[in-house]
Amino acid sequence: MTDLRPVGEYIGPAPVVHPDNENYWKALGRGTLQLQRCSSCGTVRFPVAPVCYHCGSQDDDWVDVAAGGSVSAAIRVERATGDSVWASQVPFIAGQVDTSSGIRLPGRIFCECGGALEHGATVEGGYLAAPGDYGVLCFVHGCVK
Amino acid sequence: MKVSAEDVCIVGIGQSQRFGFDLGKSPMRLQVEAFNAALLDSGLGRGDIDGFATAHGSPRGVDYEEFISAVGLDISYVDQAWSHGRWATGIVAHAALAIMSGMADTVAVCNTTSTGKGYQRYLKALGGSGAKEGLRDFGGGHGEWAVTGVDTPGAATSLVAKRYMDRYGATRDDLARVTVGFRENASRNPMAILGSKPLTMESYYDEPVITDPFRRCDYALANEGSNVLIVTSRERAADLAKPAVTIAGAQSVRANRDNYVLFSRPGLGVGFAPEYPFVPERQRVYDMADVAQSDLDGLYLYDSFSSNLWMVLEQFGFCAEGEAPDWIRENGLSPNSPLPVNTNGGLMAEGHFSGYAHLVEMVRQLRGEAGERQIADAHALQWATPWGDSLMFTA
Numbered sequence: 001m002t003d004l005r006p007v008g009e010y011i012g013p014a015p016v017v018h019p020d021n022e023n024y025w026k027a028l029g030r031g032t033l034q035l036q037r038c039s040s041c042g043t044v045r046f047p048v049a050p051v052c053y054h055c056g057s058q059d060d061d062w063v064d065v066a067a068g069g070s071v072s073a074a075i076r077v078e079r080a081t082g083d084s085v086w087a088s089q090v091p092f093i094a095g096q097v098d099t100s101s102g103i104r105l106p107g108r109i110f111c112e113c114g115g116a117l118e119h120g121a122t123v124e125g126g127y128l129a130a131p132g133d134y135g136v137l138c139f140v141h142g143c144v145k
Numbered sequence: 146m147k148v149s150a151e152d153v154c155i156v157g158i159g160q161s162q163r164f165g166f167d168l169g170k171s172p173m174r175l176q177v178e179a180f181n182a183a184l185l186d187s188g189l190g191r192g193d194i195d196g197f198a199t200a201h202g203s204p205r206g207v208d209y210e211e212f213i214s215a216v217g218l219d220i221s222y223v224d225q226a227w228s229h230g231r232w233a234t235g236i237v238a239h240a241a242l243a244i245m246s247g248m249a250d251t252v253a254v255c256n257t258t259s260t261g262k263g264y265q266r267y268l269k270a271l272g273g274s275g276a277k278e279g280l281r282d283f284g285g286g287h288g289e290w291a292v293t294g295v296d297t298p299g300a301a302t303s304l305v306a307k308r309y310m311d312r313y314g315a316t317r318d319d320l321a322r323v324t325v326g327f328r329e330n331a332s333r334n335p336m337a338i339l340g341s342k343p344l345t346m347e348s349y350y351d352e353p354v355i356t357d358p359f360r361r362c363d364y365a366l367a368n369e370g371s372n373v374l375i376v377t378s379r380e381r382a383a384d385l386a387k388p389a390v391t392i393a394g395a396q397s398v399r400a401n402r403d404n405y406v407l408f409s410r411p412g413l414g415v416g417f418a419p420e421y422p423f424v425p426e427r428q429r430v431y432d433m434a435d436v437a438q439s440d441l442d443g444l445y446l447y448d449s450f451s452s453n454l455w456m457v458l459e460q461f462g463f464c465a466e467g468e469a470p471d472w473i474r475e476n477g478l479s480p481n482s483p484l485p486v487n488t489n490g491g492l493m494a495e496g497h498f499s500g501y502a503h504l505v506e507m508v509r510q511l512r513g514e515a516g517e518r519q520i521a522d523a524h525a526l527q528w529a530t531p532w533g534d535s536l537m538f539t540a
Contacts, residue, residue, distance in 0.1 A: 010292075012291065012292050012294065013291045013292065013296070015292055021283075046283070046417055047283030047284065047417070048283060053402060072308065072414065072420075073304050073307045073308035073311060073415070074304075074307070075295070075300065075303045075304050075307050075356050075357055075358070076356070076357040077294055077295070077300055077355075077356050078353075078354045078355060078356065078357060079353070079354075079355045079356075081297050081299060081300075081355060082289075082291075082296040082297035082300070083291065083296050086294055086296065089294065092294055094293045094294045094295045094300070094304075095295075095304060095307075096304065096415070096416070103417075104414070104416075104417060106284065106290050106293045106295065106416075107293050108293055108294050119308075119311040119312075136292045
């Protein structure tokens with residue numbers, strides 16, 4: 001349902017993957033965003049958790065979720081002051097996107113024109129391939145061919 | 146002996162001899178300096194201290210057992226929070242509760258920081274980067290999430306500032322006004338690390354951009370130093386030389402999905418918190434202290450980033466949502482402003498001591514010991530953070 005646009009190899013600190021959350025990362029590795037939907041009340045949740053924040057149920061199903069949407073806020077990182085792995089990537093844009101599925105999600109935003117820094121800019125969902133057949137969610141502005 | 150809430154007070158303050166980026170002194174040595182200064186200030190002896198409360202420093206201070214053993218104290222009440230700047234209110238409030246309940250008579254509240262470029266180079270890091278909130282599975286309370294590249298509190302908070310600027314039309318000059326105001330306050334504080342480095346609305350723009358819209362000077366410092374406060378009952382304080390400062394009110398960190406992103410505020414819509422028109426809740430610290438906001442003589446906040454002041458002013462109801470930049474432009478931040486803010490220079494200009502140096506400054510101000518930055522006739526001062534916790538000190 002939600003085929004994400006492949007953007008390339010992921011460069012960054014390795015995702016923290018363990019049995020509770022592995023499906024999230026594996027689905028992204030296949031180009032699909034999946035989140036948990038509560039079997040009891042139907043709330044789709046982020047972040048991944050073994051419990052529903054709305055009703056407390058521990059029963060859930062993984063469902064496909066649309067990742068495209070509009071930029072809520074985006075920043076341009078000019079200097080890598082945290083993990084040194086980002087030094088090879090600066091400057092880059094990252095931010096949060098109000099997806100069409102109604103859930104706000106964070107990620108890098110690939111954009112060459114700077115238009116993605118504007119609130120409301122339209123972006124599509126993408127993924128970066130990480131080792132272990134995992135994937136990392138990102139977003140892509142329309143200027144990127 | 147049980148003590149009423151209104152009868153818990155601060156009777157001693159002390160700081161390391163200097164604050165700086167690389168003081169050449171161990172956290173233990175810095176904390177002993179501050180502890181001895183606080184004892185001297187209070188007129189108490191080592192044997193009078195029977196309670197000890199510390200947040201372990203950020204990134205690394207002194208563990209309670211190590212300190213108590215080294216100094217030779219005999220302590221019957223201990224409280225230790227983790228290595229993070231979030232617990233200044235909690236540590237002081239718990240010290241007060243310990244005195245109220247009779248678990249302790251006199252508590253030393255201690256906090257010390259060292260840096261990777263300073264004394265930590267001789268020490269094993271406490272947790273190191275592995276202990277950072279950004280390595281939680283899906284992002285930490287600062288809003289950072291490592292795999293997005295927004296992997297530092299500064300980057301995450303610049304996202305908060307950007308959202309705020311987009312939503313309410315705040316400008317880069319509005320951010321600069323906060324940073325420049327705190328720097329100017331620091332110029333009147335001999336302990337302030339950036340006290341002799343002036344910053345103007347023009348030179349602000351010469352500072353390098355780290356994560357747009359934040360420039361280097363929109364960040365708090367990473368530095369070394371120690372702060373100690375001694376808390377006891379009013380009955381005990383009556384025998385002492387310095388006027389007691391009352392801990393008149395307290396409220397905790399607010400914790401729910403609306404408040405998970407710490408340097409934001411509810412309703413702004415950052416991280417997974419929802420976006421909605423924001424009206425502040427009634428803040429219980431004012432009721433507990435019986436101090437109206439209009440009676441405040443000064444405001445002190447956790448200013449790890451310049452935009453934090455916008456969040457605190459709106460979260461505590463000093464102004465309506467989106468109006469903080471106008472409030473700052475009209476009010477100013479100096480000791481002579483209608484409501485002075487961070488007269489010490491704060492985390493951004495005095496140094497990042499997680500709030501403990503702010504609390505020391507509040508005691509100084511309420512005693513009338515703040516020199517050229519003294520707030521005239523100061524009786525009630527509030528400590529507040531973007532994550533909703535607060536203390537009220539009165540004289």
